[in-house]
Amino acid sequence: MTIAEHRLHGGGLHSGGTDSTEPEQRAADTSPTVSKSVGTTDANLLAWVDEIARITHPDEIVWCDGSLREADALSKQLVAEGKLIRLNPEWRPNSFLARSDPKDVARVEDRTFIASAERDDAGPTNNWADPVQMRATLTGVFEGSMRGRTMYVVPFSMGPLGGPISQLGVEITDSPYVVLNMGIMTRMGERVLRLIEGGERWVRTVHSVGYPLHLADGSRRSDVEWPCNEEKYIVQFPDTREVWSYGSGYGGNALLAKKCFALRIASVMARDEGWLAEHMLLIKVTSPEGGVYHVAAAFPSACGKTNLSMLQPTIPGWKVETIGDDIAWLRKGEDGRLWAINPEAGFFGVAPGTGATTNPTAVNTMWGNTIFTNVALRDDGDVWWEGLTEAPPAHLIDWEGNDWTPASGRPAAHPNSRFTVSAAQCPSISDDWDAVDGVPIDAILFGGRRATNVPLVAQARSWKHGVFMGATISSEKTAAAEGSVGELRRDPFAMLPFCGYNMADYWSHWLKVGKDLGTKAPAIFQVNWFRKGEDGTFLWPGFGDNSRVIEWIVRRVEGASKGVDTPIGLLPADGELDIDGLDLSTDAVEQLFRIDHASWRAECDLTEEYFEQFGERVPAALRAELASIRYHLKD
Ligand code: GTP
Ligand code: SPV
Ligand code: MN
Numbered sequence: 024m025t026i027a028e029h030r031l032h033g034g035g036l037h038s039g040g041t042d043s044t045e046p047e048q049r050a051a052d053t054s055p056t057v058s059k060s061v062g063t064t065d066a067n068l069l070a071w072v073d074e075i076a077r078i079t080h081p082d083e084i085v086w087c088d089g090s091l092r093e094a095d096a097l098s099k100q101l102v103a104e105g106k107l108i109r110l111n112p113e114w115r116p117n118s119f120l121a122r123s124d125p126k127d128v129a130r131v132e133d134r135t136f137i138a139s140a141e142r143d144d145a146g147p148t149n150n151w152a153d154p155v156q157m158r159a160t161l162t163g164v165f166e167g168s169m170r171g172r173t174m175y176v177v178p179f180s181m182g183p184l185g186g187p188i189s190q191l192g193v194e195i196t197d198s199p200y201v202v203l204n205m206g207i208m209t210r211m212g213e214r215v216l217r218l219i220e221g222g223e224r225w226v227r228t229v230h231s232v233g234y235p236l237h238l239a240d241g242s243r244r245s246d247v248e249w250p251c252n253e254e255k256y257i258v259q260f261p262d263t264r265e266v267w268s269y270g271s272g273y274g275g276n277a278l279l280a281k282k283c284f285a286l287r288i289a290s291v292m293a294r295d296e297g298w299l300a301e302h303m304l305l306i307k308v309t310s311p312e313g314g315v316y317h318v319a320a321a322f323p324s325a326c327g328k329t330n331l332s333m334l335q336p337t338i339p340g341w342k343v344e345t346i347g348d349d350i351a352w353l354r355k356g357e358d359g360r361l362w363a364i365n366p367e368a369g370f371f372g373v374a375p376g377t378g379a380t381t382n383p384t385a386v387n388t389m390w391g392n393t394i395f396t397n398v399a400l401r402d403d404g405d406v407w408w409e410g411l412t413e414a415p416p417a418h419l420i421d422w423e424g425n426d427w428t429p430a431s432g433r434p435a436a437h438p439n440s441r442f443t444v445s446a447a448q449c450p451s452i453s454d455d456w457d458a459v460d461g462v463p464i465d466a467i468l469f470g471g472r473r474a475t476n477v478p479l480v481a482q483a484r485s486w487k488h489g490v491f492m493g494a495t496i497s498s499e500k501t502a503a504a505e506g507s508v509g510e511l512r513r514d515p516f517a518m519l520p521f522c523g524y525n526m527a528d529y530w531s532h533w534l535k536v537g538k539d540l541g542t543k544a545p546a547i548f549q550v551n552w553f554r555k556g557e558d559g560t561f562l563w564p565g566f567g568d569n570s571r572v573i574e575w576i577v578r579r580v581e582g583a584s585k586g587v588d589t590p591i592g593l594l595p596a597d598g599e600l601d602i603d604g605l606d607l608s609t610d611a612v613e614q615l616f617r618i619d620h621a622s623w624r625a626e627c628d629l630t631e632e633y634f635e636q637f638g639e640r641v642p643a644a645l646r647a648e649l650a651s652i653r654y655h656l657k658d
Contacts, residue, residue, distance in 0.1 A: 055081045055174065062086035062176070063216045068193065068225075072176055075195050075229055080167045081174035087202055089178075089212020097199045106200065106248055107394075111404025116391035120406060121200055122424055123273055123397055127251040129439045130275045130282070130324075130504045132520050135257040137287070139524065144261075146525030147636045148515075157258055161267045164233065164256065168269065169197040171236025171243065177205050178215035178225075181285050181352075181366035186459035188298070188352050188364045190289065191215055191225040194279045198232050198250075201277050204394060204443050207369040209280045226288055228266040228279035259283060261291040261523045273396075274371060274441060285350045285366050286521035293352070294524060294532050297539070302517040303351040304332040305365050307453045307462065308573055311340025316577050319351050319363055320468035320550075321493065321517040324503030325439070327470070327552060327565075329372040333384035333451055336570030338601055343570065344453035345384070345446070346462060348372065353464065355536075359543045364461035367446070373503070374398050374440040376410040381566050384451045385442075386411070394443040397422040399435035408436035438502035465580050470550040471498030471514060476622050477551040479563055479600075479615045480572045481592035482579055486537035488592065489547025491648035494530050495630050499553075513633055527640035534644055546580050549592065554615055562611050571601050589618050590655035620656050627653050 055076055063069065063086070076084060087093060098119060101107040107119040137145035138154040145151035175196050182189030193215075194205060205211050219225050233252030237243050255270035266283040268276060275282035289300035303319040310316070322328050332348040347365025356362040370388070374395065377385050389395075398408045400420040407416055421427040421435045446452055455462055469492050471477070483489035493516040500510045504520060513519065515526055522529050537544050550572060552565040575595050578584035586593035594616055602612065630649055634641045 055084050057084045062213055065220045068219055071227060078165050079169035081169035081172055083173040085173055086176045094203060094206050097203055101199055114405040118391055118393045120400055121396045122422060124249040124251050125423055127271050127273050128437050131255050132504050134255040137523060138258055138260045140262055144524055148519055148526045154260055164269050165231060167239050168231040168233050168235055172197040175202045177202055177211055179209035179211045179280050180215050181280060182364045183457050183459045184210055184214055188354050188461055191218055191223055192228055192280055192284050193225055194228045194230060196230040198272050204278050207443050207445050208278055208367055210368050226264050226284050228284060230268045230277055230279055232272045233270040259287045259523055264288050282521055287523035291523040298354040301351050302521055304328040304348050305346035305351050305363055306332055307344040307346060308577060309342040310577055316465040317462040318466045319464050322470045323498040323514040323517040325373050325501035326472050330382050333382055334570055335567050337567040338570050341570055345449050345451045346453050346456045360463045361540055361545055362461040363464050369443060369445045371441050371443050374408040374442055375436055375438055378410045388449040389442050389444045397437040397440035408440055409434055464545045466546045466576050468548050468550050469493045469496055471496045472553040473551045474555040476626060479551060481549045481594055483547040483592055486544050487644045488648055490530060490533045491645050492549045494645055525640060527637035530645060531642045534642055548576055556614055562615050575600050590652055591618055620658055624656050
């Protein structure tokens, strides 16, 4: 029986639920029940859903409409199943805590694959997989992977519905937790189906946690709090613009609209169509004189994008408003300038380090309607994590569900614990955050975590120099991905884990976009909030005081500040950076901006070595930038 025929049997949201209590009456290969009327007449979409159901064998298929009623029913169901904890509504209305399997807590970069026809099209920084072999492998692991479960069909739009920069997608998933998160992170629901029926293109994404409840031999097992599988595959097929994700329920591994689609697949679409898909926050900055500027900034995972996107300036008269905190899609507008949208509808933000002094706006955003994952639970039914308050509560249940006290000697929240909340709830959200045409970009920032060498701020001499700055970002690894935290690695454009094609080709694409924008291209800057002094502490206060750096950047864009030239870019001239009222010694300021020629020459050697792995594909313009910097570093 096909899904179209099943439509005749359609009922209410949970009308098929009784079937799951009588699984023994169900032969292993019976077709699933469509427990909610099929939402579409689109033949391609129907055929695809049919095909995935034939591979994965779910008990039921639910077409999600994106309604509040649906989200409410799903959260109630998850609470009843013990997979979500409802927080005390007095402190945190309509909010929930999820605890993941301790082996499923972050993106898995070594299990993330780009399955392009040619190995060279994935490039040396991606895990390449042969698409034919990978498809066979995936068909194998997905075979029966949804037995005993419900398969949800989640239509979504990235960017405002029908907008010229927006794109559509559908995620099939067997995780109701993913459905709830997708409802916050994207414009999800029925209206997307109408656009698909109207002939708009859409991206196919398939997700399974890989924990079937009925096994092929007919035996059954009960569900667990956080179903997942030890074996994980996060696979992008750039040539057919598809995503297949198996075995993880966490973040970017499972919310396929985010990194898999909006960065890995979208970067390929952008290359082919002349736009940019970037790991960038977006803000609107208003100066004391009322000048309005838009800034995009690329920092690696857990390096301060959410913080900067919600910045509360510490200098008088300046205002920063939020447009996006993680992803930007940028495109040349009719006026020849670069315009950007935030394709997402919510924030999936890092909890630890988010508190009243570091990011009060984020704290206020999550007053309610928030899903927390892997944070600690307070005795009063609210949540807590390191950095939320200065003093920890006397007793907590930690992210693994164990008793915790300040004497426990381990963090109560996982370092990559997160909050999922709607962008519309953010008190600093800009009026034009969901403008269909986006906002015009005045400046682009590149940054990373660098204890040494990289100054607080430097402006690129040209677009080409700016692309060089982006291409050579290195940053200390954070808990956002599995692996050793603190290790210095190259993270070009903060896109190392997110570029869907050869990184050197991506640099060429950036050079091409800049050439096309010509004199209307945004100015490019490099920033580093994380430089440390000899005692190992941060030299720069960061957070709200980053507004001082934003001020200098705006003054440069206006032409009001002159700056001073150095071999690695233009730095603030004496007195141009406002450090009034900061407890900052002259020595600290000197260290923040010190350009040590010997270390920079060593850095250039490492860059040359780094470029080598890309061979001939490294654009000549970047090699020329390296040569020019080396020339200027000669003492
Ligand atoms: P993803 O969501 O993983 O892409 O990360 P993100 O770039 O949005 O990171 P986020 O803003 O959540 O920052 C994560 C960590 O960086 C938190 O622990 C912050 O406390 C810390 N951080 C942010 N801004 C600053 C800063 O200006 N100075 C210092 N020292 N730390 C900062
Ligand atoms: C990141 O790691 O850059 C994130 C979180 O924004 S996740 O969506 O899990 O990739
Ligand atoms: Mn990110």
